[in-house]
């Protein structure tokens with residue numbers, strides 16, 4: 001059945017209203033439908049994000065002036081630790097794969113669900129359990145962990161705060177991520193519709209596929225490492241603590257052997273999403289499809305060889321240092337290919353600045369700043385100067401928030417009409433985008449300057465010469481949060497009383513736009529037969545508008 005015929009089918013009961021064997025909340029939290037699981041992740045993740053943003057706001061408020069502002073130094077250490085743990089393990093890592101990957105991966109390849117639906121539900125329960133463990137650790141006697149999200153040794157085996165619950169929370173969340181990776185890799189291999197060959201797959205799928213392998217292969221390493229810290233703390237066995245004959249540098253190697261590839265678990269799906277949005281709103285067939293597809297795989301492979309660039313100051317041999325420096329420069333090439341191809345797709349395009357496109361363009365701008373400042377840190381001499389300064393904080397927020405965060409917002413505005421069958425108010429969405437974009441850059445850019453001038457990260461207090469930069473940065477955080485609140489309020493209003501959305505409000509050409517909004521439980525009445533590549537805008541390029 002051709003794609004067009006599918007679009008004209010009359011609306012059937014959608015997955016949210018379909019009557020299953022269970023009723024009410026049980027029909028959600030015990031559902032194995034990939035779409036419902038995607039939305040369950042969205043709700044849980046949204047709550048954790050709000051908590052993470054609150055902690056971020058408190059950090060900025062404390063740093064508005066030198067000395068004590070709103071909290072004691074000990075509390076400050078716990079607040080930035082929790083901010084890091086929540087934003088990394090409970091927002092950025094699950095963000096695109098668990099929410100939008102779960103909802104759209106099967107639909108984009110022409111399938112009815114993922115390979116292991118019950119395992120998929122289990123991954124969500126592990127996610128919630130891990131999140132609750134992290135939150136509970138705040139209220140247990142001893143107080144929340146104050147080690148930073150990296151749990152560096154020896155402090156994490158000596159501090160009296162609740163490190164073990166935090167470690168076990170991260171361990172449990174790791175399992176949720178591994179199970180999601182197993183599901184996605186298997187689904188891409190096994191459940192593609194007839195004709196959906198590898199080089200006809202949407203690029204979001206290539207990015208989820210590469211991410212899935214990193215989730216499966218790298219996450220167990222940090223899982224074991226965190227368990228070893230629990231054993232060392234609980235049983236006093238010398239593994240990492242030098243006082244017990246252990247090696248703290250070994251801990252850093254094991255930690256970053258996962259955590260650097262983990263940054264690609266965070267950014268690759270967002271890159272895939274940008275490759276979905278750019279052709280639709282530029283009305284152009286994507287430039288260099290196979291280069292973008294392969295660059296996702298190359299990033300996953302090369303990204304597992306650069307971990308020690310986080311450790312240039314620990315006293316490694318010169319040989320080891322220049323090798324990891326060189327590899328760090330190399331891994332930037334496949335990322336640059338993506339940016340080049342996105343910009344080439346925009347060239348001569350008929351660009352429509354709809355809300356998803358605004359967030360996607362901001363992604364390209366901010367990810368490029370994040371990328372370039374990453375390259376700077378690959379240079380050994382500069383790294384010695386910038387290591388552990390607020391320059392690093394600015395760098396990873398430009399990549400993780402300015403990149404993946406904006407990617408999540410772009411995905412939300414792009415797929416909202418398909419997921420919920422309703423439109424949000426575009427004018428309000430654009431205003432919220434402007435506030436978020438300005439707030440973000442006013443918040444983080446000054447931290448590059450302060451860090452270059454020597455402002456250390458994770459410090460509760462600072463020298464007066466850094467005050468003006470911190471003051472500007474804190475104002476930025478208020479503008480940003482105002483924009484975030486407006487964005488969420490606008491989407492919730494759209495959910496409540498937005499106008500009905502058609503099956504293809506943006507003029508997309510991938511499979512999700514051929515089925516009704518919201519989709520039915522089965523996604524497709526009949527499994528589609530795919531005959532073309534994903535982003536065919538040749539009619540527009542020939543000037544033959546639809």
Ligand SMILES: [Cu+2]
Nearest residue numbers: 260307309310
């Ligand atoms: Cu790294």
